Amino acid sequence: MRVLVTGGAGFIGSHFTRLLLSDALPGLSVSAVTVLDLLTYAGDPGVPAALEGDPRFRFVRGDVCDAGLVASLTAEADAVVHFAAESHVDRSIEGAADFVRTNVLGTQTLLEGALRGGVGRFVHVSTDEVYGSIASGSWTEDRPLEPNSPYAASKAASDLMARAYHRTHGLDVRTTRCCNNYGPGQFPEKVIPLFTTNLLDGEPVPLYGDGGNVREWVHVEDHCRGIALVLAGGRAGAVYNIGGGTELSNRELTGRLLAACGADWSSVRSVPDRKGHDLRYSLDDGLIRRELGYRPRVGFDAGLAGVVGWYRENRGWWEPLKKGRAGGSGSDARAAAAPGGAG
Template structure:
């Protein structure tokens, strides 16, 4: 069995590749893996250092919008897991061009190539942000899509294109919508690694608005295990929510990080809230639990503490990635 993983050098994709090559996923123990990654600012071959020498891994550096490169990478592949995406909300607010290109055009090119290659399964990794926001309810998979940023709109667009390939051409597509994901190897522009690395350096951290925005969090291992279950046994044409079951406000999350790093609120500065900031995300995960048996295994507090320790122990990984001035500091606090 050969599996194509796009964005396999990124945060979530590299975790999926490392775990798959370690035999962690039933049905994929002996899989050969082709990683297709453009290696943009958030893609890092170092994320795959532990498996680069594995003879079952082939690495292809290319853009998913490159039709010839995609055709070459997908040859002989049975399963496609499509992680590759521009994923930072605030970058999309500053300039949406890359999001339209990668998330919409790139997804179309992959779907087109997958159809021609007659793959057995195509898993589109999407996001709970396509739902928009909810005050009290938890979204089920049939909830209307109401994205509120260029990023989430581009992911919703990719979902609609994928749906058309299933309905019109019979391509066996499944879509995964996961909640906010955290863990080791996350690029230090996202909320948790940004706050942790700045606190480790004795710096202040920026918190949007009053910090009351609520997000649901899942550890990257639990997220990737859900993706593997969908890749192995998900029903073609179906969408599955993958959540960690922990909803927490950004302010309460900040409080935990301050506690873990022996810091206090004097190191937090409240900044102007970002445009169109969704107040709450919450997903109903009964479908993946009942159909595929997925449940999060890593408790949030335990996983968060382990993540903090990882960043404290791995300065050599994140310090070279810090690029002051590329984005306004406040714009780097969005959980995505």
């Protein structure tokens, strides 16, 4: 199988690409993997550099909104796995235009390229945030979309565009909606790496409101395995929720990170809550479990300990990113509560 991975230098896409090339994903064997990534602020140029030795791998720096480039790449692919997206909620609140362009127009451009290029399978990677907020219970895939942030709205629009290309043109599109991801190598504006790196530097961490907002967490490698199952055996036109099984309030998560980093609550600074902040996300992932045998393998406690250890041992990777980030002070409130599920 020849696979085009968009956003493959980003956090989740890079993990997926590495696992794909190491033949570690269920049901998949690849003869060629092409990564298309614009290498914006959250893209890691070290990812393509590390994979250059594999003759099956090719990196193309480019924009998913570039119709000509997309057409040439989809014409050579048997499958597309579409990660590329603007994914940070706070950035979308500050300005939504880039989110609409990349997440909506970029997805439509890829779908059109896949249709015209005869791509056999298209996996559209989305997020639980498209459902809105849920006070109790968990969302199934047929839940109406009620996004509350500009980021979530742009992802919901891209989900509907994917659905339309399946229903109108018969394109084999499969959509995944995942909860919050964590793992090594995540850009340090997201909550777990932001808090971890701040605490390792002896700096305070910013907690939105009373910390009562609840999120579900999954290790990035479990998410990648779920995507692989959908690519290999999912149904055309279907949507699959991918959960992790661990729900924590942001205050509970903060407590675990404080303990892991040897800090206490004196390191926490309460900051004003985010505009339109969703109270709780919770996915019912029974469909992917029943149909495709998905089960998360990485327990949250072990996974979180591994992530904290990774950031402790890889200062050379994250310190330049934090210094270069706009408003990069350790007490910055950006990303203090809930990163995008697919971010």
